[in-house]
Each structure stands twice: as C-alpha cells, then as structure tokens.
Amino acid sequence: MTYCLGIITRTGLVMAADSRTNAGVDYISTYQKLFDFSVPGERAIILSSAGNLAMTQEVLTLMQRDLKGQAEISLHTLPNMYEIARYIGGKMRQVTDSNRQWLQQDQIDYQCTFLLGGQIRGEGHVLYLIYSQGNFLHATPETPFLQIGETKYGKPILDRTLNYEISATAAAKCALLSLDSTMKSNISVGPPFSMVMYEADSFLVKHRAEFVLGDPFLVKVRKFWETSLRQAFEAMPDIQWHEKLEHPAPMDSPASESVRDDR
Amino acid sequence: MTYCLGIITRTGLVMAADSRTNAGVDYISTYQKLFDFSVPGERAIILSSAGNLAMTQEVLTLMQRDLKGQAEISLHTLPNMYEIARYIGGKMRQVTDSNRQWLQQDQIDYQCTFLLGGQIRGEGHVLYLIYSQGNFLHATPETPFLQIGETKYGKPILDRTLNYEISATAAAKCALLSLDSTMKSNISVGPPFSMVMYEADSFLVKHRAEFVLGDPFLVKVRKFWETSLRQAFEAMPDIQWHEKLEHPAPMDSPASESVRDDR
Numbered sequence: 001m002t003y004c005l006g007i008i009t010r011t012g013l014v015m016a017a018d019s020r021t022n023a024g025v026d027y028i029s030t031y032q033k034l035f036d037f038s039v040p041g042e043r044a045i046i047l048s049s050a051g052n053l054a055m056t057q058e059v060l061t062l063m064q065r066d067l068k069g070q071a072e073i074s075l076h077t078l079p080n081m082y083e084i085a086r087y088i089g090g091k092m093r094q095v096t097d098s099n100r101q102w103l104q105q106d107q108i109d110y111q112c113t114f115l116l117g118g119q120i121r122g123e124g125h126v127l128y129l130i131y132s133q134g135n136f137l138h139a140t141p142e143t144p145f146l147q148i149g150e151t152k153y154g155k156p157i158l159d160r161t162l163n164y165e166i167s168a169t170a171a172a173k174c175a176l177l178s179l180d181s182t183m184k185s186n187i188s189v190g191p192p193f194s195m196v197m198y199e200a201d202s203f204l205v206k207h208r209a210e211f212v213l214g215d216p217f218l219v220k221v222r223k224f225w226e227t228s229l230r231q232a233f234e235a236m237p238d239i240q241w242h243e244k245l246e247h248p249a250p251m252d253s254p255a256s257e258s259v260r261d262d263r
Numbered sequence: 264m265t266y267c268l269g270i271i272t273r274t275g276l277v278m279a280a281d282s283r284t285n286a287g288v289d290y291i292s293t294y295q296k297l298f299d300f301s302v303p304g305e306r307a308i309i310l311s312s313a314g315n316l317a318m319t320q321e322v323l324t325l326m327q328r329d330l331k332g333q334a335e336i337s338l339h340t341l342p343n344m345y346e347i348a349r350y351i352g353g354k355m356r357q358v359t360d361s362n363r364q365w366l367q368q369d370q371i372d373y374q375c376t377f378l379l380g381g382q383i384r385g386e387g388h389v390l391y392l393i394y395s396q397g398n399f400l401h402a403t404p405e406t407p408f409l410q411i412g413e414t415k416y417g418k419p420i421l422d423r424t425l426n427y428e429i430s431a432t433a434a435a436k437c438a439l440l441s442l443d444s445t446m447k448s449n450i451s452v453g454p455p456f457s458m459v460m461y462e463a464d465s466f467l468v469k470h471r472a473e474f475v476l477g478d479p480f481l482v483k484v485r486k487f488w489e490t491s492l493r494q495a496f497e498a499m500p501d502i503q504w505h506e507k508l509e510h511p512a513p514m515d516s517p518a519s520e521s522v523r524d525d526r
Contacts, residue, residue: 152415152416152448152449153415153416153418153419154419155416155448156416156417156419156420156444156445156447156448157419157492159447159448160447160488160489160492160493161492161493161496169501169502170496172502173496173499173501173502174496176502177496177499181419182419184419184422184423185415185418185419185422186415195502197502197504206504207504207505208504208505209502209503209504209505210505217500217502217503220500221499221500224495224498224499224500225423225495225499226423228491228494228495228498228499229420229423229424229492229495230423230424231491231495232487232488232491232492232494232495233424233433233436233437233440235487235491236436236440236484236487236488236491237480237483237484237487238432238436239432239435239436239439239458239460239472239480240472240480241460241469241470241471241472242470242471242472242473
C-alpha cells in the first residue's frame with residue numbers, strides 16, 4: 001500500500017509520501033513516490049502516486065519521455081496547472097487503455113491515483129487529485145488536504161489540527177504526524193518518508209526532507225507525540241457511568257421485555 | 264457503517280459501539296448495536312454487531328427465541344464463553360445459509376461480524392471476534408482490542424494509548440476517543456454511542472454509559488482532546504529541512520539523469 005498526502009494552505013503547499021509498495025505481504029519493496037518536476041524560478045511541480053506501480057511508473061515514464069524528447073506538450077511547456085492535471089490524466093487514460101484488457105481478464109486492480117501540487121508563474125498555487133479515470137478535483141480552503149492510498153489512519157489527526165490558515169511549517173508537522181500514525185497502524189505503509197514544503201510565489205521547492213527508518217528526528221517526534229498523547233489522555237476526565245448496582249434491567253438487549261417476562 | 268470496539272485488560276472489559284446504520288448515504292438510521300445478555304451474578308455476556316443489519320438482527324432474534332423458549336442450548340445455558348462463541352457462529356452460519364442465494368444473486372454484501380465479551384463463573388474474562396463465516400478469534404494481552412465495522416480511523420489512538428495493563432477505566436477513555444475520532448472523520452459512524460465496562464470476576468455489568476449527540480460530557484471530552492492535541496502539536500519540534508537554496512537537483516524525479524542530460 002501507499003500513503004500520500006497533499007496539504008494546501010494560504011501560504012504554501014506540503015506534499016508527503018511513504019515509500020513502501022507491496023504485492024501481497026510477502027513482497028515488500030521500497031519505491032520513491034514523490035517526484036519533483038519543477039523548473040526553479042518558473043514553475044513548481046510536485047507529484048506523488050499511489051496504486052498499481054506498473055501503471056504509475058509507466059505514466060511517469062511517458063511524461064519523462066516527453067521532457068527528454070522536448071515534446072511540444074510536456075510538464076515544462078504547459079501554461080498552467082489545470083492543463084498539467086489534464087495532461088497527466090490523459091497519460092493515465094492512455095496507459096490504462098493499453099493495459100486494461102490484460103489486467104481485467106486476470107482481475108488485477110489497475111487503479112492508480114496522483115496528487116499534483118505546484119504553481120506556475122502567473123497563477124496561484126494549487127493541489128489536485130487525479131483519479132485513475134483521468135479526471136480530477138482540487139483542494140479548497142474548506143478541505144485543504146487530499147490523500148491517496150491508505151488514507152484512513154492518517155485522517156483523524158488532519159481533521160483535528162489542519163486548516164487553511166495555518167503556516168506551511170505547521171502543515172508539514174501535521175503531515176509528518178499523519179504519516180507516522182498511518183505507519184504505526186498499518187505495516188503496508190513505511191519509511192523512508194519523503195516530504196517537500198513549497199512556499200507560494202517562490203517558484204522554487206526549497207524545503208525537502210527524507211526520513212529513513214530510525215531517523216533521529218522521526219524517533220524524537222514519535223516519542224514526543226506519544227508522550228503528549230499519553231499526558232493528555234491521563235488528564236482526560238473520567239467517564240460518567242450510569243451505575244446500576246443490582247439487577248440491571250437488560251435494557252440493552254433487544255429481547256429485554258420478553259426475556260424479563262419469562263423469568 | 265458501524266464502529267464497534269472491544270478492549271480486554273487484565274482487570275476487565277470495555278465494549279463500545281456507535282448506533283448509525285446506513286444503506287447508502289441517503290438512508291441513515293439509528294439502531295442499537297450493543298446488547299447485554301448477562302445473568303447478574305452468574306454470567307456477563309455483551310455483544311455488539313456490525314455488517315448487514317438484516318443478518319445481525321436475525322441472528323439476535325434466533326438467540327432471543329432460544330432464551331424465550333427456554334431452549335436447552337442458549338446464551339444462558341452454555342457452560343463457557345468458547346461454547347457461546349461457537350453457538351453465535353452457528354447462528355450466523357444458519358442465517359447466512361438461509362439467505363445467501365438470494366443476496367448473492369443481487370450482489371448484496373451479507374457479511375456481518377460480532378464482538379462477544381464477557382465471563383462465566385469458573386473461567387476468566389474473554390473477548391471474541393466472530394466472523395461472518397462463523398469462526399472466531401480472541402483478543403490476547405499482546406493485542407488487547409478487537410474492532411469491527413469502520414475500524415481504521417479509530418485504530419491510531421488505540422495503538423498509541425492502549426495496553427493490557429491499563430485500568431478498565433482508562434480503557435474506557437481510549438474507547439471513547441477511538442469512537443469520537445471515527446465519528447469526526449467518517450459521517451457513517453455517529454452517536455448515540457453506547458459503552459459498557461465490566462470488572463473481571465464481578466459477573467455483573469455495573470457500568471453503562473450512553474452518549475447522545477451533543478451530550479455535555481462528549482462535547483467536553485472532544486473539546487479537551489482537541490485542545491490537548493493542538494497544544495501538543497504547537498509544542499512539537501519543527502521539521503529539519505534540507506534547504507536547497509538554488510537549483511535543486513531534480514533528484515526526486517525518476518527522470519532526473521536524463522532530464523539533466525538534456526539541459
């Protein structure tokens with residue numbers, strides 16, 4: 001599995017990804033899932049991918065070939081992020097079309113998704129989620145994050161801490177906690193984690209971080225977070241129970257009336 | 264959807280459930296999912312259910328009929344919890360067999376699961392998860408909780424705070440946070456929440472709680488938890504970035520070498 005996360009705030013973008021892939025639990029590998037296609041000073045383009053690895057790699061390869069062959073249409077020539085999302089979606093459709101029949105007949109899941117974050121000179125910074133079918137949506141201030149892959153474990157911390165107005169630096173901390181929570185609860189998501197932070201209107205991805213297993217900072221953050229949670233937990237008020245000291249009516253049983261009648 | 268959670272600790276059991284069911288997002292209802300079949304002083308039996316509601320209701324009805332008809336074999340006559348788990352599994356198989364053909368031909372998901380917690384005089388307290396197929400497993404000190412339904416959102420908080428040696432009172436707080444996290448992140452899980460706490464060797468379910476939407480205690484706990492998380496979050500050390508101030512090598516791109524060659 002995979003977990004990739006994109007966060008957009010008023011002042012920037014954060015994109016983060018784990019690097020574990022698996023075909024069943026007995027074939028686990030490490031692959032980079034966060035890719036920087038920026039042209040410093042002109043356009044910031046960061047991509048992350050989840051889903052069928054053969055599909056996402058082929059999509060990336062096709063886009064690289066366009067870059068290498070200096071094709072008329074590529075990640076470096078398209079005029080805005082919307083067109084880039086459409087272009088990536090088009091590549092996904094192309095790769096899907098060329099493989100679907102063979103994958104379908106063996107019931108192989110060929111779904112894949114991309115997160116695309118960035119900014120091209122002349123427009124604001126944006127964050128897209130591009131579906132396997134090639135269509136896409138963008139994050140908005142009301143819901144300033146998008147996730148792909150194994151999304152559920154890492155969502156509660158985002159729901160509690162994120163909003164569009166926090167700093168990109170704070171958003172990066174949210175992202176790390178979200179990845180770490182996911183990794184702790186699901187063995188199919190694992191380090192190294194890659195993360196980038198992009199400051200709006202800089203057209204330059206200045207902040208990168210990679211956390212390998214046992215990275216001292218990652219260990220420190222996890223320890224800090226677990227201690228903080230435990231302290232918060234210990235300070236939490238006790239539950240107010242309805243004490244029923246003798247013969248509690250079996251009211252929680254759907255048979256309560258009839259069971260009682262029979263006694 | 265549904266979220267039910269059982270926790271076993273050295274000194275007791277906690278069982279908790281939400282009460283939301285849905286058939287699609289446009290048909291949401293409230294159903295009790297936590298049932299107490301205890302015989303005070305002799306046996307504590309608490310059940311919770313997830314999955315296809317018609318299936319779980321029929322399983323419960325069959326068990327109630329055995330109780331009402333004073334059948335030789337019932338939740339109140341079986342000699343130990345293992346036999347009770349087998350009995351419930353048997354009812355699930357029976358209900359599945361009598362419906363499978365009609366549900367399968369319309370591709371309806373008829374899976375359901377039960378959590379069974381309790382204790383019968385003469386043996387220790389136990390927690391079982393009974394699968395749709397009628398087989399089951401029990402929780403152990405290494406992994407002292409079992410979940411059914413929408414399990415992922417509520418797992419990180421358990422992974423960070425729970426262990427077998429904490430008090431049942433603390434386990435109940437974990438359970439409430441786990442339910443609340445799930446509810447916050449997934450609209451298909453919702454209040455009222457039901458919860459019971461059972462003290463080992465008491466053979467009496469003394470502690471019950473129900474939290475309706477807007478329950479002052481639930482509101483207080485949520486506010487407390489969110490404030491605590493935010494404070495912890497603000498105190499968290501900043502990420503140590505690798506600052507790359509000019510022309511970052513596009514090393515994160517799989518095309519990095521070739522792209523660079525072309526420039």
